[in-house]
């Protein structure tokens with residue numbers, strides 16, 4: 036038996052309960068709170084374990100979470116054994132029982148402390164709940180008031196209605212008995228919300244944060260707490276009547292929502308609140324509902340937005356609807372009304388689109404696809420920004436009159452000897468320093484051969500001055516006249532350089548006189564055209580020529596703004612194996628710089644490098660400077676205008692438009708061929724035309740153009756060159772494949788086939804011919820084409836014979852006995868049988884006999900026997916015409 040001593044009375048007493056070996060268990064609860072307002076109640080059990088020696092073990096409260104805790108409850112620290120230094124002496128003096136009583140007392144004190152803390156927390160909790168309940172009550176009172184008002188309104192309405200009906204039914208002055216009580220009693224009793232709240236003494240253990248009532252929660256959802264009625268410490272509710280008097284009521288057992296709370300047998304205010312929150316509509320859901328309602332309800336016509344609709348040449352219905360902010364179905368409906376059935380993806384023309392847009396009340400702005408090119412060229416420079424630029428001079432003249440020699444002499448470089456066949460094959464552009472003024476002059480060397488007419492025309496377009504070279508010994512020739520016409524058409528001033536004056540047969544005066552016939556009046560003849568007698572060979576009067584050019588340039592007052600983005604013209608373009616597409620460009624306005632984004636024709640690129648006429652790499656090229664441009668995606672065409680654009684997007688826009696245009700033009704030219712009756716007739720005429728299939732590869736665009744032009748001229752109604760493919764660059768395997776398909780020949784002009792192409796050509800028996808002189812190429816093609824011409828049949832009259840008598844000879848058939856009247860008659864020759872001047876048969880002689888012998892020929896005046904091949908209807912008096920047919924091969 037062990038005595039216990041309570042810490043309160045310090046008196047020894049015998050415990051009243053039955054002694055047992057079971058450990059003593061004392062329990063308490065602690066409320067834990069977590070984030071997001073979650074909380075958990077934790078039961079703390081304190082177990083006392085009896086020791087064998089009778090001394091109680093220091094109490095270590097154990098924590099039991101119900102249900103299993105997500106986070107461990109803060110375990111109360113193990114009560115430390117009394118460590119008072121002084122108390123050690125006392126403890127030693129104490130008996131065993133006293134020591135155990137003391138330990139027990141300490142443990143009890145600890146438990147009390149825990150209990151007090153818990154109570155304090157609960158008190159705070161209750162306070163919050165009370166506040167929430169009060170707020171809910173206020174809300175409930177408000178809603179009750181509103182309900183009451185609503186009820187009164189209904190009553191009044193019902194009353195009025197009843198009275199009106201009664202009046203109608205019974206007439207004035209007579210009141211129905213039933214109407215009166217109906218009007219007096221309320222039609223419906225407004226549902227009364229029962230705000231409930233926890234009694235302050237209830238064991239609600241929620242934390243203040245979790246009990247905050249959300250604004251907008253209806254009073255009916257105010258904390259209604261239900262606990263088991265049999266629980267002593269269960270929450271008791273206070274129901275307030277209309278008068279506000281509180282009366283305690285026992286909360287009914289919750290039956291509607293079984294859950295973990297019920298399992299625990301304890302439903303707190305917070306859990307009740309949380310349960311309500313689950314049912315509550317989310318803000319987003321509420322918003323959606325509002326919008327939905329608004330959408331359905333608001334049928335009021337919206338104010339129509341009038342837009343400026345940009346309409347290109349063709350637009351899809353979908354795009355048009357988008358631009359007008361209208362529904363595509365409306366557009367389709369309008370088109371249907373006009374009798375046109377369309378899909379949303381269909382493309383309509385600008386006129387139709389405009390009609391629709393205007394009908395729908397919008398304004399229209401028509402744009403063309405070519406608008407992408409707007410502002411690309413010819414923007415006006417501010418006159419204050421302009422500065423003098425070098426003149427661009429084009430040298431023109433007849434073949435071999437000395438254009439290249441003159442330029443060569445001017446720039447002290449020997450170009451002539453480097454040229455294949457001594458003919459200028461493509462445009463070159465160089466800058467020459469005028470010795471007098473020190474100013475630069477840009478020269479463009481255009482080839483003089485007739486095939487280069489097109490290129491020369493381009494040369495005239497970019498040039499400021501034309502130097503017309505006329506050989507003093509040769510005079511004005513056809514291409515001299517052509518050059519004059521080009522210069523006049525371009526309204527470019529001419530300076531005549533009468534070349535080769537060193538030659539003994541030079542007659543400059545004759546040149547001046549001949550020029551007069553073509554309306555070129557030189558100064559010495561009283562005109563305004565400057566002429567200079569020069570000798571390219573002896574470098575005579577070259578300074579004077581340069582001076583005249585500089586003078587003319589001064590008169591022209593050539594000015595430009597070098598600071599603006601560059602504009603220029605492609606003089607020549609080629610596909611270089613190592614460097615890629617290379618274009619010789621003459622910058623006309625602004626400055627072209629490395630890194631600029633450029634557009635020329637249907638090609639674009641970024642300037643990778645600029646190479647001057649001296650072969651030096653430069654960073655920029657100003658106005659009137661010829662420069663080789665590297666960086667194009669593909670070789671542009673000679674004559675294409677070059678422009679610098681602000682970004683790649685713009686460049687892409689422009690080039691894609693141009694590529695589209697090019698494709699359309701090609702398609703139009705093909706379809707155009709099928710067009711008119713005239714064209715059809717010409718096609719019929721050329722239907723039997725023989726074609727000479729060719730694939731032509733050249734080093735530069737200019738040469739290619741020249742070759743194509745020459746070959747085109749060779750074509751006749753009977754035979755023509757059919758160019759399957761023509762391009763700049765070496766001969767590749769694909770060229771050979773193409774040639775194989777069409778049994779064509781390949782011509783390489785200053786280019787060679789690569790290894791694979793050469794092997795493929797050898798394998799497939801395709802002929803590749805290389806040329807570096809255009810005349811040779813044209814001559815060879817001419818010969819080959821001539822072989823395709825049908826030979827001419829020439830008739831040679833031999834003689835005539837008249838039939839005297841017809842003999843019937845067995846085994847041979849009919850034989851005509853004739854006399855040769857003129858010429859001779861030969862065996863095997865062609866014959867015509869003429870009766871009364873009408874040819875009744877044409878054929879060959881099968882037999883020619885003189886007496887009984889077969890002879891080769893019979894002379895005039897002699898008689899002979901003749902029989903025809905497969906023809907026997909000869910008659911006496913018919914004339915036999917004898918002739919020979921010769922085949923003569925034609926040439927182009």
Ligand SMILES: Nc1nc2c(ncn2[C@@H]2O[C@H](COP(=O)(O)OP(=O)(O)OP(=O)(O)O)[C@@H](O)[C@H]2O)c(=O)[nH]1
Nearest residue numbers: 434435436437438439440458459483535570571572
């Ligand atoms: N005697 C003499 N011969 C000249 C003179 N200038 C050019 N030649 C010769 O004339 C020939 C043709 O000269 P080119 O400079 O090739 O003539 P081109 O007009 O450029 O010819 P294409 O390039 O074919 O249009 C060459 O053999 C020159 O040597 C000159 O002033 N005097």
